[in-house]
Amino acid sequence: MKIIRQYRLAHRIGYFTGDNDAKNDAKNDAKNDTCLRQLAVELSHEYDVTIDPMSSRTRCAGHIINLSLQAFLLATSEHALQAAIEAAQDEANDVTAANALHDQLRATTDQKSHDRRKKRHDTTGWRSIGPMGKLHNIAVFIHNSTVHNDAWDDIAGKALGLDNITRWNSWFRLLDAAIPV
Structure with missing residues (x-):
């Protein structure tokens, strides 16, 4: 709200981009109250601006x-x-x-x-996904040993990287480092 107040944006707010988490779609559920619902309440009270958190959210x-x-x-x-x-x-x-x-x-x-x-x-889940799982296991094996990690750096000339759920391009980086070698 601080930025909205500072730049007088309350009457210009239309749509919000958010992730696809189903919690963002739960109606009238106090356990799943989101920032967007809270913002709608504050805009309504402070500026008499009405936004519908459900219809104003676009998916990323x-x-x-x-x-x-x-x-x-x-x-x-x-x-x-x-x-x-x-x-x-x-x-x-x-x-x-x-x-x-x-x-x-x-x-x-x-x-x-x-x-x-x-x-x-x-690790049991990764083993069941075929070639990508094997590559993941190889990357984990290399990362768990400084000897193997140093050997990889000497051979490939760049870090192998490791896939993870928080970096969208982590699989790309892992494949990009592994395929040429």
């Missing part, structure tokens, strides 16, 4: 593209990819294809590893 195109590419890259089978796409296309179900694939992968992994509780939970 970069986030949609990233989730779509992850769904494509991390699909375990054509059937899993098709099921995720169908779930994402169902307008009543606010799920992205990547989220649907992640849920399928987790369910399969949890079922298979039920009797193997001592295994690390995060």
Whole structure:
């Protein structure tokens, strides 16, 4: 609100770009109250400006593209990819294809590893996603040893990098470093 007040923007606010989290769509749910809902309340009280947090939010195109590419890259089978796409296309179900694939992968992994509780939970999922999983495991192996990491730097001339969920281009950087070698 400080910036809105300082630059007198209250009557110019129209749309907001946000991620695809289903919590942002929950109506009248105090547990899922978002910044946008709070902003709407404050604008209404302070400036008599009415905005609808649901209809004024646009989804981030970069986030949609990233989730779509992850769904494509991390699909375990054509059937899993098709099921995720169908779930994402169902307008009543606010799920992205990547989220649907992640849920399928987790369910399969949890079922298979039920009797193997001592295994690390995060690596069992990666092993089941084919070549991308193998590349992830190689990157983790290299990063866990200074000897291997130094050897990689000597051979490749650049850091291998490691994929992660918070950097949208982390898979690209990992592939970009690994493929030429």
